[in-house]
Amino acid sequence: MAEREQSKRSAGGAGRHETGAGPRPAGSDPEGTWRPPTGPREVSPAGSGEASPTGPREVSPARPGEASPTGSGGTPSTRPGGLPPPVPPFTVLARHRRELYGLSLRVTALTAVVGALILAGWFAAAWPTTVEAQGYLNRVRAMEDPAVGYSLETFEQMLVLSLVLISLLVTVAGFVTSTLLTGHVLTAARAAGGRRTGPGGLWRATRTRLRRAVAAQFLAGLFVLGLLLIAFILTFGIHDNAFLGEDIRDFTFPPELLTVPLGVVLPVVLTGVAVFLGVRFFVAATVAALEDLPAVTALRRSWSLVRGAWFRTAGTALLVVVVTVAGYVLLQYLTDPLGALFPDKLDGNQFEADLVAELVPVGLALLLTPLLTMPVVYPAVAWLTLHLTYRHDSDFPKRDDVPYL
Numbered sequence: 151m152a153e154r155e156q157s158k159r160s161a162g163g164a165g166r167h168e169t170g171a172g173p174r175p176a177g178s179d180p181e182g183t184w185r186p187p188t189g190p191r192e193v194s195p196a197g198s199g200e201a202s203p204t205g206p207r208e209v210s211p212a213r214p215g216e217a218s219p220t221g222s223g224g225t226p227s228t229r230p231g232g233l234p235p236p237v238p239p240f241t242v243l244a245r246h247r248r249e250l251y252g253l254s255l256r257v258t259a260l261t262a263v264v265g266a267l268i269l270a271g272w273f274a275a276a277w278p279t280t281v282e283a284q285g286y287l288n289r290v291r292a293m294e295d296p297a298v299g300y301s302l303e304t305f306e307q308m309l310v311l312s313l314v315l316i317s318l319l320v321t322v323a324g325f326v327t328s329t330l331l332t333g334h335v336l337t338a339a340r341a342a343g344g345r346r347t348g349p350g351g352l353w354r355a356t357r358t359r360l361r362r363a364v365a366a367q368f369l370a371g372l373f374v375l376g377l378l379l380i381a382f383i384l385t386f387g388i389h390d391n392a393f394l395g396e397d398i399r400d401f402t403f404p405p406e407l408l409t410v411p412l413g414v415v416l417p418v419v420l421t422g423v424a425v426f427l428g429v430r431f432f433v434a435a436t437v438a439a440l441e442d443l444p445a446v447t448a449l450r451r452s453w454s455l456v457r458g459a460w461f462r463t464a465g466t467a468l469l470v471v472v473v474t475v476a477g478y479v480l481l482q483y484l485t486d487p488l489g490a491l492f493p494d495k496l497d498g499n500q501f502e503a504d505l506v507a508e509l510v511p512v513g514l515a516l517l518l519t520p521l522l523t524m525p526v527v528y529p530a531v532a533w534l535t536l537h538l539t540y541r542h543d544s545d546f547p548k549r550d551d552v553p554y555l
Contacts (some may be wrong), residue, residue, distance in 0.1 A: 234343055234344075236342050236537050237342050238533065239530055239532065239533040240525075242529055242532070243529050245341060246341065246346060248348075248349060249337060249347065249348060249349045249352045250337060250528075252349035252352075253330070254330060255521070256349075257326055258518070258521050261326050262517055264322060265322060265513055265516075268318050268322070269513055272311065272314070273506065275311060277499075279304055279307045280502040282304050283304045284499050284501055287500070319513075320375075324364065324367055324371060326520055327367065327435075327520070328360060328363040328364045328367045328435050328439075329356060329360055329363075330520060330528050331528055331531055333353075333356040333528075334436075335440050335535050336359065336439065337352060337532070338529070338532040338533060339440060362442055362443060362444065362448065363435040364435075365438070365444070365448075366434040366435045366449065367435040368445075369446070369449060370427075370449060370452075373431065374428040375424075377427070378424045380420055381417035381420040384412060384417045385413055385417045428467065429456065429460055429463050429464045430452065430456050431449055431453070432456065432531075432534075433452045433455060433456065433534060433535045434451070434452040436535040437451045437452050437455065437535060437539070455535075455541075455542055458541075459538060459541070462534070463534065466534045469526070469530060470527050473523050473527055474519060477519050477522045477523040481518050481519055481522060482511065484515075485511040485515050488510065488514070489507035489511050492506050492507045
């Protein structure tokens with residue numbers, strides 16, 4: 151009788167474990183999420199179906215995405231998070247050149263249309279100002295006065311128009327850079343996961359993640375370019391007495407007490423802070439595209455990823471800047487002779503003709519720079535993003551919409 155009672159209790163305990171009503175194995179919480187086992191290992195009596203004091207040690211469940219310690223559960227991953235290592239950048243470019251060059255050509259064509267519309271609208275808006283400047287130049291020439299062609303009023307108008315044009319070109323450049331970075335980081339991610347897609351699929355995937363990348367890119371640029379702009383204004387405004395006034399020599403203390411701290415020290419400090427932030431936010435756009443993150447979260451994620459790899463990131467950023475500037479200078483040198491093909495005057499307006507002859511080669515060089523520098527710049531940034539993510543893959547988000555998984 152006692153043996154039958156013991157058998158019933160043993161069978162009931164085994165049934166509870168099978169149905170989930172009994173105590174759960176070490177390493178699991180009520181939701182089934184993996185947790186490291188805590189406390190001393192519990193040993194059940196022999197014969198209950200669990201480990202005995204003299205038998206093999208009880209093994210805790212494997213972390214999701216990780217191979218089981220007993221050998222079951224699939225192929226062991228290279229890292230705890232199951233994140234595959236990134237493929238070298240030039241290997242990605244060689245394997246996926248059709249998709250990447252197709253994306254670059256498509257972006258270049260769209261940029262050409264948008265850029266032509268911007269320049270045409272800007273020339274139309276600048277026409278009244280240049281006509282006024284041409285009339286002023288004709289009057290001073292009739293009086294044999296060697297004055298410049300722009301009066302003070304027309305100079306201020308052209309300054310405002312120039313700032314508007316620069317802002318529009320920077321905005322277009324931000325969209326182009328974000329689009330190409332998104333396409334390259336998604337391609338590199340799929341290459342690391344052993345996947346590939348055609349040009350149409352890459353374009354659709356890029357458009358899906360582009361909004362996040364653009365927001366992160368512009369938020370990072372707001373911090374970095376804003377500080378650089380303040381430093382620039384302080385440097386030239388203080389030294390030209392634009393802020394302190396012409397009566398600075400009438401001060402009872404040496405003017406250097408103001409010009410040196412405000413015109414030298416503060417701009418240097420602001421520039422240093424801008425460089426530091428630029429490096430820490432360098433992969434914000436690619437991280438936003440890769441992990442589908444909002445702008446603020448992407449900046450925080452970039453800050454976390456670059457921690458411990460600041461110099462590696464700074465070296466990649468320096469490479470990107472040098473290659474981009476060198477490519478633009480080369481293209482501007484090659485396109486500059488095109489300015490001689492335009493007439494000296496447009497409807498009797500010399501200033502408008504000069505602006506067209508100057509800006510069209512510059513716009514063409516800016517248009518072709520991403521296409522020329524694409525084999526180096528964008529694969530390098532994509533690889534850096536995946537490399538930093540691979541280093542920190544223990545907190546990489548496990549979501550189905552991440553192209554890795």
